Amino acid sequence: MVEKARNFVPATDEVWRLQRHPDRECQFFRQQVAGRRTPIGGSWQGLYIFSPSGKLLARQNTLQADKALQLMDKGLEAWRPLPEEERNPAEPELYLPDHRWELFYPGKGLVLTSTSRDFPAGMDDPQKRGRWNRDHIWFHDSELAEWLPPKLEVGESTELPKSLALRLARFHVVDNISGQEGPFSDQDIKKAEIRVKVDRVEKDQVHLLITGDFVTKSDGVYKLGETDWKHFPSRTRGVNATMHGTAIWNPAKQGFDRFDAILTGTVWGGSGLNGRRGVTESKPAKVAWWMELSGDQPADRLPPAFVDVYGADWILPPGS
Numbered sequence: 001m002v003e004k005a006r007n008f009v010p011a012t013d014e015v016w017r018l019q020r021h022p023d024r025e026c027q028f029f030r031q032q033v034a035g036r037r038t039p040i041g042g043s044w045q046g047l048y049i050f051s052p053s054g055k056l057l058a059r060q061n062t063l064q065a066d067k068a069l070q071l072m073d074k075g076l077e078a079w080r081p082l083p084e085e086e087r088n089p090a091e092p093e094l095y096l097p098d099h100r101w102e103l104f105y106p107g108k109g110l111v112l113t114s115t116s117r118d119f120p121a122g123m124d125d126p127q128k129r130g131r132w133n134r135d136h137i138w139f140h141d142s143e144l145a146e147w148l149p150p151k152l153e154v155g156e157s158t159e160l161p162k163s164l165a166l167r168l169a170r171f172h173v174v175d176n177i178s179g180q181e182g183p184f185s186d187q188d189i190k191k192a193e194i195r196v197k198v199d200r201v202e203k204d205q206v207h208l209l210i211t212g213d214f215v216t217k218s219d220g221v222y223k224l225g226e227t228d229w230k231h232f233p234s235r236t237r238g239v240n241a242t243m244h245g246t247a248i249w250n251p252a253k254q255g256f257d258r259f260d261a262i263l264t265g266t267v268w269g270g271s272g273l274n275g276r277r278g279v280t281e282s283k284p285a286k287v288a289w290w291m292e293l294s295g296d297q298p299a300d301r302l303p304p305a306f307v308d309v310y311g312a313d314w315i316l317p318p319g320s
Helices: 015-020 024-034 065-079 141-147 162-171
Strands: 047-050 056-060 110-118 132-139 157-159 189-202 205-218 237-250 255-269 285-293
Touching: 015 024, 024 056, 047 065, 056 065, 110 141, 110 255, 132 141, 132 162, 162 189, 162 205, 189 237, 205 255, 237 285
Parallel strands: none
Antiparallel strands: 047 056, 110 132, 110 285, 157 189, 189 205, 205 237, 237 255, 255 285
């Protein structure tokens, strides 16, 4: 597998956008996979192998390792007879996007990686440790001060503004662990509170304690207006979680040196695509989210799953 993988450059993208949006990049994708530039219905998620020119060499939707290996072999077989012009990269003006959410990556702000996972009974057994997922959380540099008490002195505290607490509750304290789930609406959030307190101050570091509570309950009725999530199945669901964490603020660089937080609680219900059939409000599933500072690799710039409905004025929608 490792040797074979060296023949490829791995990449990932959101296929719903590629299938439907008018962006030049999306039209280029559709031309290569379907022979037309108009939108494609359904879901074409899966594994694709392209030449640098954009020619589709192989495609299959599978999570099975043996079938993925066979697909790689098929792609290599299709690559070998390609003429030189189809091996060269396509001209950028054919595919460069006019809009991508990564363009609004808050490099000077707070970017967190959230790892969510199930906590089923019997976790001592490696085969029963449950599924997990990962996402990113974005806060702009203009929002950093909201995480800090007005005075950076021991004992001083503050509460995160409702808009930022709601960002976490609606888009990140979400049960997408075993499968895909949609965002919550404002009306679904019954409680979203985050408190920050100065624990100690050492030279250029301010140590913070973070606590929070989240209670969410959705009636399953979609309330977000005209967004891509309008087409996503919506059912009754809920979350109950508490947050405990620590962070280190560096006044000299006006940024965080560390940020570590754990959210534990229960979830129930869902879209039917999140693997929670039979998980009810009276019999919820135990879960947790671990949030920490993201790295500086290209993959760390991937936008949050629900960035398109963040509603932040520093993130512009397509066509703006």
